[in-house]
Amino acid sequence: MYTNIEERACDLAAYIIDNRATVRSAATEFGISKSTVHKDLTERLPRLNPGLYKQVRQLLDINKAERHIRGGLATRRKYRGED
Helix, strand or coil, X not given: CCCCHHHHHHHHHHHHHHHCCCHHHHHHHHCCCHHHHXXXXXXXXXXXXXXXXXXXXXXXXXXXXXXXXXXXXXHHHHHXXXX
């Protein structure tokens, strides 16, 4: 449990960059909601560390562009019984 929100935002950013993780997987790893991760990364991080924010923003944009593909693959696995 983080008491320092600024520290959590930087740790989330580092985790996402190091693991090329999604917002959902970062939320699970840190035990917080997806909306909290999103708020930390898009609202708090730019004020705290603009350089780190630029790196995270690039990954978030990539993840957003690929999410429809991931969803289609998950649906395929579900109906083929590969899950």
